[in-house]
Structures are given as structure tokens and as C-alpha cells.
Amino acid sequence: MNGISPKHRVLVTGGAGFLGSRLVSSLLRRGHEVIVLDNFCTSFPSSLAEFQDNPAFSFVQANVTEPLSDSLKVSRIYHLACPASPVLFTQQPLEILDTCYQGTRNILEAAHRWGARVLLASTSEVYGQAERNPQDEKYRGNVNCFGPRACYDEGKRVAEALAYAYRTQRSLEIRIARIFNTYGPGMHASDGRVVCSFVGAAIEGKDLIIKGDGKSTRCFQFVDDCITGLESLMESNWSGGPVNIGSEKETTVYELAEAVINAVSALTGRPKARIVYSEALPDDPVQRRPNCTLARKILGWEARTPLSEGLSHTIDWHLNLYFIRDYRIKLVN
Numbered sequence: 001m002n003g004i005s006p007k008h009r010v011l012v013t014g015g016a017g018f019l020g021s022r023l024v025s026s027l028l029r030r031g032h033e034v035i036v037l038d039n040f041c042t043s044f045p046s047s048l049a050e051f052q053d054n055p056a057f058s059f060v061q062a063n064v065t066e067p068l069s070d071s072l073k074v075s076r077i078y079h080l081a082c083p084a085s086p087v088l089f090t091q092q093p094l095e096i097l098d099t100c101y102q103g104t105r106n107i108l109e110a111a112h113r114w115g116a117r118v119l120l121a122s123t124s125e126v127y128g129q130a131e132r133n134p135q136d137e138k139y140r141g142n143v144n145c146f147g148p149r150a151c152y153d154e155g156k157r158v159a160e161a162l163a164y165a166y167r168t169q170r171s172l173e174i175r176i177a178r179i180f181n182t183y184g185p186g187m188h189a190s191d192g193r194v195v196c197s198f199v200g201a202a203i204e205g206k207d208l209i210i211k212g213d214g215k216s217t218r219c220f221q222f223v224d225d226c227i228t229g230l231e232s233l234m235e236s237n238w239s240g241g242p243v244n245i246g247s248e249k250e251t252t253v254y255e256l257a258e259a260v261i262n263a264v265s266a267l268t269g270r271p272k273a274r275i276v277y278s279e280a281l282p283d284d285p286v287q288r289r290p291n292c293t294l295a296r297k298i299l300g301w302e303a304r305t306p307l308s309e310g311l312s313h314t315i316d317w318h319l320n321l322y323f324i325r326d327y328r329i330k331l332v333n
């Protein structure tokens with residue numbers, strides 16, 4: 001993780017996405033050669049624009065559900081490709097399941113041919129409607145396999161099971177990160193996840209919609225903390241099971257809404273947006289908080305960015321997408 005660490009040829013699946021593009025930026029900064037594989041199903045080519053002139057960067061437009069060409073041979077694979085917004089769980093469940101199973105299988109198969117190490121982006125969603133708080137990696141979860149979140153929750157669980165099978169049967173080097181709610185610059189308001197939805201609404205002067213009573217909790221992790229955690233895990237000697245990567249600071253959805261409204265108003269001088277309530281999503285986890293003792297112990301890593309600081313970077317990023325004139329805000333791209 002420092003200037004003298006070995007340089008790799010790295011494949012990032014989903015590299016045009018929210019986490020992916022931030023990871024690519026960090027890997028290139030550290031001197032690695034990076035290939036992004038993405039099909040833009042939930043991302044935009046513009047998120048790769050800043051890398052285009054970098055000779056260490058290349059891009060392949062493809063779906064991970066198709067087998068990988070050996071011309072892509074690398075020594076490290078970050079497997080991030082998968083739609084992750086709950087809005088898509090009801091719109092594209094079959095595609096999500098295909099990506100989680102066949103996509104992950106293709107990645108692991110290619111890694112086996114190439115002798116590459118794989119980091120699988122798993123999720124806090126494998127814990128489902130958790131019956132204990134916080135959730136450590138030994139907790140086996142409470143997931144509904146026949147419900148609107150099943151495609152993602154069970155999809156990621158089968159992806160973990162595939163990784164385990166390739167490790168035991170094919171001796172593949174595997175790292176699994178269970179990533180908890182991550183936010184920051186690069187996640188567009190249209191994504192549907194809560195932080196970017198609230199920030200987008202507050203900037204546009206629209207109501208913030210709380211789904212449910214606002215008492216549900218999440219621990220919001222700033223994207224750069226998450227990326228450092230993923231890179232540390234990839235280059236660590238850890239050969240055990242999955243590792244939680246998240247913030248341990250628990251916040252209710254209502255507290256988040258208030259924080260966003262106040263921060264946007266303070267930064268723009270505009271009147272405060274309002275909160276309205278709508279029905280809770282079915283199977284929406286009520287309480288979620290990682291226990292990150294393992295990550296601290298094996299990686300010396302923990303999420304450090306306070307919510308207020310992360311929100312301020314996030315709001316700045318969103319404001320830069322907007323053109324402010326005559327007290328009206330218009331979308332420019």
C-alpha cells in the first residue's frame with residue numbers, strides 16, 4: 001500500500017460505477033496498470049473520462065456474464081460489477097442474479113486460469129433483517145429468499161459461496177469485502193440510494209422522502225475510506241473469511257435527512273427543504289451496523305471520515321453538477 005509495493009496489472013469489473021471509478025483513480029495513482037470492464041448498465045462513460053489519456057488505463061465494454069478473454073490476463077481482479085441500488089432489485093432481479101452467479105463464476109474461472117487474486121465486493125445485505133446489532137462476520141444473517149431483496153441478498157450470498165468453492169477446490173486466492181452503506185462524490189441523485197437522493201432533493205429544493213418512520217439505522221461510510229479498505233484487504237495476507245468494511249457510527253434515516261438539509265442550506269444559503277414520509281419498503285432492514293474489529297485487527301483499517309465532512313464533499317460534488325442562477329438551480333449534465 002505504499003510507493004514501493006509491487007505494481008500489478010489489475011482488472012476492475014464495474015470500474016465505471018460509483019465505487020469502481022474511485023478505485024480506478026486510486027489504483028492508477030499508486031502506479032498500477034488498470035483495465036476496466038463494464039457494460040454501463042448502471043453507470044456512465046463520463047465517469048471514465050478523466051482516465052482516457054492515461055497510458056496505464058484501458059477499457060473493455062462487456063458484460064461479466066460473458067466469459068472473459070485471456071487477452072485480459074491480470075494478477076489482481078476487483079470484482080465490483082453488479083447493480084446495487086435497492087430501486088433496481090425490483091426492476092432487474094434476473095439480471096442481478098445472473099451477474100452474481102454467472103458473472104462471479106466467469107471472474108473466478110478466469111482468475112484460476114491466470115493465477116490471479118480476486119477481491120469480491122460482497123455486502124452488508126448478506127445479513128438481511130439482522131437480529132443482532134452490530135453484525136460481525138460470524139453472524140449468518142436473516143435473509144428472505146422469496147422477497148424483493150432476494151436477488152441481491154441471495155445473489156451476493158451465492159457469490160460468496162462460489163468464492164469459497166474456488167478457494168477450497170481450486171486453491172484460488174480470495175478476499176471478500178462485505179461493504180456497508182457507502183456514499184460520496186460520484187453517486188448520482190438518480191441512483192436511488194438514500195444519501196444521494198437526499199442531497200439531490202435538498203439542492204433542488206424538493207421534499208426529502210423518508211420511506212418508513214425514519215427510525216431505521218445505517219452506518220454511512222465515506223467512499224474514500226471504503227476504497228482504502230478494499231485495497232488494504234486485497235494486498236493483505238489474510239486468507240480467512242469475509243471482512244466487514246464499513247463505518248461503525250450508526251445514524252437514523254431521519255438524522256441523515258436533517259444533516260443533509262442543514263448542510264445544503266448552510267452551503268447554498270437557500271431555504272431548508274422539507275421532509276415527507278412514504279411507506280417503508282418491504283424487507284427493508286431496520287437496523288444495520290457493522291462490527292469492524294476484524295478489519296482493524298488484520299488490516300489496521302477503520303473508516304475515519306466523519307459524516308459531516310463526507311457530506312460536505314458530497315454536496316460540493318452535487319453542486320458542481322448544477323448551475324446556480326437567480327436563486328434557481330438547473331441541471332446542466
Ligand SMILES: O=C(O)[C@H]1O[C@H](OP(=O)(O)OP(=O)(O)OC[C@H]2O[C@@H](n3ccc(=O)[nH]c3=O)[C@H](O)[C@@H]2O)[C@H](O)[C@@H](O)[C@@H]1O
Pocket residue numbers: 084085086122123124125152179180181182192193194195197198209210211212216218253280281284285
Ligand atoms: O450499502 C449497503 O450496505 C447495501 O445496502 C443498500 O441498501 P440500503 O441500506 O437499503 O440502502 P438505501 O437505498 O440507501 O436505503 C437506506 C435507508 O434509507 C431509506 N431511504 C432510501 C431512499 C430514500 O429516498 N428515502 C429513504 O428513506 C431506505 O428505505 C433505507 O431504510 C444496497 O442494497 C446496497 O447498495 C448495499 O450493498
